[in-house]
Amino acid sequence: MHESSKSVFHKIKDSRYATRYIVGDGIDIGAGEDSIGQYYEFFPLMKSCRGWDMPDGDAQLMASVPDASFDFVHSSHCLEHMRDPKEALENWLRILKPGGHLVCLIPDEDLYEQGVFPSTFNTDHKHTFTIFKKASWSSASINLTELLASLAADVEIKKIELMDATFRYEFNQRIGVDRFDQTRTAVGECAIEFVLRKNS
Numbered sequence: 001m002h003e004s005s006k007s008v009f010h011k012i013k014d015s016r017y018a019t020r021y022i023v024g025d026g027i028d029i030g031a032g033e034d035s036i037g038q039y040y041e042f043f044p045l046m047k048s049c050r051g052w053d054m055p056d057g058d059a060q061l062m063a064s065v066p067d068a069s070f071d072f073v074h075s076s077h078c079l080e081h082m083r084d085p086k087e088a089l090e091n092w093l094r095i096l097k098p099g100g101h102l103v104c105l106i107p108d109e110d111l112y113e114q115g116v117f118p119s120t121f122n123t124d125h126k127h128t129f130t131i132f133k134k135a136s137w138s139s140a141s142i143n144l145t146e147l148l149a150s151l152a153a154d155v156e157i158k159k160i161e162l163m164d165a166t167f168r169y170e171f172n173q174r175i176g177v178d179r180f181d182q183t184r185t186a187v188g189e190c191a192i193e194f195v196l197r198k199n200s
Contacts, residue, residue, distance in 0.1 A: 004034045004076040006189050007105055010163065012042050021101040021158075021195055022046050024071025029059050029092060030078025049074070060088040065095045072096070076105040077191070080125045086147060093153040093198055101158070102196040107183075109138050111167055111190035114179045121181040131160055131192055144192060159195040 011017040023045040028035040029052045037049025050070075057064055059075075060082045073092050082088040092102055107113070109128035112121065117138045119125040128138040132145045148157060166187040172180050182188030 001183055002034050003105060003183065003189070003191065004028070004031070004036050004074075005039075006166075006187065007076060007163070007191070007193070008036075008039050008042060010165065016158075016195075017103075018043050018045065021103050022049075022072055022074065024100070026050070026072035026074060027052050027065075027070045027095070029062075029073065029075040030081070031074075031076075034076070036074045036076070046072075060084060060091065062091045062095055067094050068097045069095045070097060071100045073100070073102045073104075075103075077107060079104060079106050080122075080127050080129065083126060085127060085142060086150060089147070089151060090153060093151070093155060093196070096198045098198055098200050100198055102155075102198070103193070104195075105163070105191045105193045106144075107190055108162060108164070108192050109136065109141060111162075111164060112181070112183065113138065116179065120179070121183075129192055131162060144194060148194070148196070154199040155196040156199055157194065158197050159193065161193050163189045163191040163193050165189070 022043040025047050026049045028049055031051035032053050035051040073096050079085050106129045109130050113119050113128050115137055117128055127140045127142050129142050129144055132143050166189050183190055
């Protein structure tokens with residue numbers, strides 16, 4: 001819930017977001033009512049940010065959006081809903097201008113799904129993600145490092161980070177449950193964030 005809003009807390013502590021990553025005219029794919037564009041005062045070089053959600057079209061294809069349309073692409077917790085995450089990323093990079101940045105957050109399979117798939121916290125999740133593991137408990141697991149290495153686009157990985165600073169590892173034990181969706185709390189993040197720069 002409100003994952004873009006939660007992510008602002010770590011973004012404002014890292015000057016790269018305001019000076020390099022979220023700069024110019026952008027699009028927030030899967031924004032719903034929680035677009036990064038609403039936080040314009042924290043990203044003073046952001047000129048505009050268009051929200052994109054289901055009424056606008058298929059986020060995997062972005063068919064109505066011309067190539068190289070945006071200076072930045074932001075997406076928070078949308079990629080896991082795509083039928084083919086690789087095709088989605090290729091199209092998100094297609095609509096990005098050379099030199100622009102893709103900032104993407106996805107749920108970490110261990111922090112979010114917590115060993116159960118299909119997901120009981122969000123039944124529309126089609127995939128789980130991990131930064132890298134030799135083996136996963138999930139039949140739908142995608143290793144992010146392998147996914148990024150497979151992209152056809154000429155990109156540079158600027159950042160991959162497990163966003164677990166506000167994840168409470170002992171929380172389930174304290175409240176006496178096996179599993180709990182910490183994204184339902186005001187601060188809980190269970191995400192992986194990666195930033196790509198499109199070179200050409």
